[in-house]
Amino acid sequence: MTMDENKLTFDKITADLTHHIRINKGFLLWMGFLTVSLLVCLYAYSLQLRNGLGVAGIRDYVTWGMYLANFVFFVAASLIGMLISAVLGLIGMKWLTPITRIAETIAVAFAAVAGLVIVSDMGRPERLAYVFLYGRPQSPILWDVTVITTYFVLSLLLLFLPLIADMAIIHRKVPTLPSWLKPVYKFLSLNFTNHPEQNKIINRSIRILLILLIPAALSIHTVTSWLFAVTSRAGWDSTVFGPYFVSGAFVAGSAAVIIAMFFFRKNYKLENYLTDMHFNNMGKVLATVSLVYLYFNINEFLVPGYKLKHADAIHLQELFAGKDAILFWIVQLGGLIIPILFLLFRRFRNPMPLMLISAAVMIAAWFKRYLIVVPTQEHPFLPIQHVPQNFVHYTPTLIETLITIAPFILVLIIITLISKFFPVIPLHETAVEKGVDHVKFD
Amino acid sequence: MEDSNTPHSPHDSEDQKNSTRRNFLKNIGLAGVGVATGAAALYSGHIFEAKKEVSGDQKVLLTQDGKLVQVDSLEIKAMEKTGTSLHEVEGREGIPGRRFVMVTDLSKCRNARKCINSCQDAHQLRPEQYHMNTLQMQDTPNTAPYHMPKNCQHCDNPPCVSVCPVDATYKRPDGIVLIDNERCIGCRFCMAACPYSARIFNWIEPKDAATHEGQNYNVELNVPQRTGTISKCLFSADRLREGKLPYCVEACPNGVYYFGDENEDAVTNGTTKETVRLSKLLRDNGGYQLMPELGTKPRVYYLPPKNRLFPFEEATDATPEKV
């Protein structure tokens, strides 16, 4: 701990954690950039709405392309909220406190957007409500919609509950808070006065949420993996797909949290709260989940590779030495094996190198989903014949790429807004943990 | 084409007994409202632009209350029809007492592709859209090549139907797997689940969409085809209802197809019109199914390509380069 404990007062903590809550030029520029980019992507989506899914490169054989890879990626990234908050939090790892809100923010942003991503892959998006009106409980899609919605609400509540106390502090103590936001914060802080009963309700609710979050989070990614595993196609027909996806999700999510930590620390000057220790520990978390993921990767490729059943043999041939080999090895080496090797060394778990490793892991994580979704469909059981060339090999289009980028912009917008208008580090909790919880509310 | 893309409001539903469902909808709605409104605004802009055109071609129409009105032909739009589909009820109930079955004799197929043409005509399909496709097969390097007509296998354990989230594709009591393209949301999970690659998707505007606009949807023929929905072989359910053989079966010049009712133990050859016992035909010729190990229980049987009548000829492709 680099912080001088003696100097730590409640006012200092409040000032440190809330000084960024103001509307400044940089924020407006950044948001303006994001909004314009989003509008460009939405224009691309409007073209898809008008002309049909044919504006994308997907066709009758590769029928799920980047949109679905994107969906899997977003669901995966959102899973980190559960790992950090629920699993590690319930075990009682105190060092996690400053990271929990970052993890929950990422969970909320990615889960909310995942729901939209899947709409972009629908041939008739205006019939979305049919899933609720005519939903079949036998279809993994209904389960997926159900658990993602549930997980999103759980994550949103888990983000909100610790914020009640923070907002009570902010609307009183933060002079830079735009005046029009004051009544909103006052309303959302629910007249919180640090009353013991109030704290009791909040703490109990958080505990219930943490427990519910574990099955809900496991479900969202297990069910998402079942979208593939319930089919008999080579490369998808696998019994370890659930844990394979879940462990992969922890890898992507940990990387996302590390990247967010890095930029929040730098932009919001949180060096005293997000210390090298936090990065070191998160580096260890990333290494651990990557090792678990490596274990499932070995299972996923070695077992079918040993038997080489006809369809599996074609699939693995394409991945290991065929059309998809270059991408496959970059992803497997650059996104998994090399990061694990680097993370074994302390010096690579310092903020800057760790952020770079995480960025590589994150990018590889997206292409990994692409490799899970697309190649399998390029070699179905029966030959692809008498169809145009673009049915045989999938090539994404520009419109499709823009529509794939849109969710990333949306996630950045959500994360920016949440981090800009709320303390990135839980304010009230930090004060309580530091023993300076002598908050006076009028 | 739809003229609105805003998500259905939760109050549209008649089926909202379940409070949890309402909650889901609300939450998804909350999350989606931002983007959806943005997209809707942009999209309706397009519609507005499009509407300004005038063809000058005036059509006389009869309104519901019996008045004759004159409307520019570009202003005429098909109404969203709900509950008016042909065969909406019978289309789900099927033909009582039947279990339809097809037998494809590979020894007679010479890739004449008459089945494909006839099928594509009936179902308003583009040349690259196949309900029925003849594949050039060669099982192992040392075995002879042959042509294999492949359509939907109408499985008794249909993986495509299992995964459908909205009951848009369903199995009928008579064994036929159908698609309701007024229900289909276009998620394409069924395509991913089908091991026979039997399903196709309307990626772009269907063939001659303008000509078929306003045509009543017939679930047993799956016409008119609709952008953003699935299509596939229907065993010509509309023809079966009239006691006629499917389009492909009737069009084959080479006697490849037999079609009939398993409950009657009889199949009729589409070319010779000869009716034979199904059990005997399969027994005498070594009938088999495609990939039975997957447990899909197909309703299409194949007779092996032995003693082929015609020398094998490589298939030539007449499909467009890109669609």
Place this chain on the structure above:
Amino acid sequence: MRFNKLLLIFFIFSVGTRVSAQTWVVPDDQKGVVASFKFTPDMQKQGEQIYVKNCQSCHGQMGKDNWAKLTPPPGDLSKEKAQVQTDGELFYRITAGKVPMPEFRNILAEDDRWWVIAYIRSFNPKYVQPNPVAKAAFTGRIVTLAMQYSDPMKKIVVSATEQLKEGQTGPAAGVEVMLYVKRYFGSMQVGDIKTTNAKGEVMFEFPADLPGNKDGFVEVTARVNDPKSVMKTTPANAALAIGAKTDKPSLTDTRAWWSVRSQAPIWILLTYTLSVIIVWGFILYIVYSIMKIRKLSKG
């Protein structure tokens, strides 16, 4: 199987010998057959419809040379090769067929076949129809069939009666009889062709495992085998309870993964609904608790 045997024969002939097209000889007595009526434009139109439905898939559109690439080539019927043939030759070929061309004897009525010829001839400006010859008074055998089921013998007995001279009837011996059972898409022959004995009777065994309806009823038809149409015959029909009783359940009676929502397996419905209720119960409870926080500040 009859069809397969024909195919086999055709196969043997067609390989290497290239005689298939030439060996399709029309019997001399058939060459001179002419229609019994004068072709009219109406008939040509009817013939066109029949042609499009039954012939076009192989012979292609008339005059467009887009016939199917089969062996032997079907050819365009507007062309000389077809048009040099007499009406009788065309009629015979349509009627009798020759693999792979189907025989239309039982598919198209006699008049239908003539109408197709009328249509084919409309592409030949030089064609002059021979004078129609009214059908001569019938001189062949006139046979009527009757059918009944004999319980003790477990056999179908078909008796053939023949019109003798001067309005008398008697048993028709030596008549070939075929038995058919009605199926959804056509009639299926049961057993082989049998010839009536001196009493004009013939017996058919009906396969006990051939499915009937749920009470075992089958609709059977006995017909005289008369490929050259030299007789005037009346078939016999009957609905007999001699088939296997068949009442298979509909294929959608089970609750399965693939069933519609209302038929979903109970355990899936329960698991799904209960999970949703439990989790969302907790969520609602938490939301309710959060509401309470506001009230507590006053305390």
